[in-house]
Amino acid sequence: QHFNLIAEPFKPKTEEKPVKKGKKIESDLTKIEIEDLKISSRTINILLKNNIKTVGGILRKSKGTLLELEGMGEKGIKEIEKSFKKIGLEIK
Numbered sequence: 001q002h003f004n005l006i007a008e009p010f011k012p013k014t015e016e017k018p019v020k021k022g023k024k025i026e027s028d029l030t031k032i033e034i035e036d037l038k039i040s041s042r043t044i045n046i047l048l049k050n051n052i053k054t055v056g057g058i059l060r061k062s063k064g065t066l067l068e069l070e071g072m073g074e075k076g077i078k079e080i081e082k083s084f085k086k087i088g089l090e091i092k
Contacts, residue, residue, distance in 0.1 A: 030056030043076040
């Protein structure tokens with residue numbers, strides 16, 4: 001029996017549970033703070049000035065509404081879209 005430990009490849013006793021997809025993961029993503037996104041300080045400051053602090057806050061706004069924020073332009077929107085694409089989200 002002791003030789004079995006050496007002869008057989010190591011098998012972990014705990015198996016990884018599959019990640020559940022759907023609303024749970026999406027709701028976790030919405031809680032990400034905008035400071036954790038890979039976007040410029042300028043864009044972060046514009047969002048914070050308008051009381052948008054999380055990914056969920058951005059998702060509640062349309063692209064048009066975001067463009068209306070003082071100082072926000074196409075470049076800022078593109079930064080946000082690029083960052084969102086990496087985590088599987090998009091602005092409506």
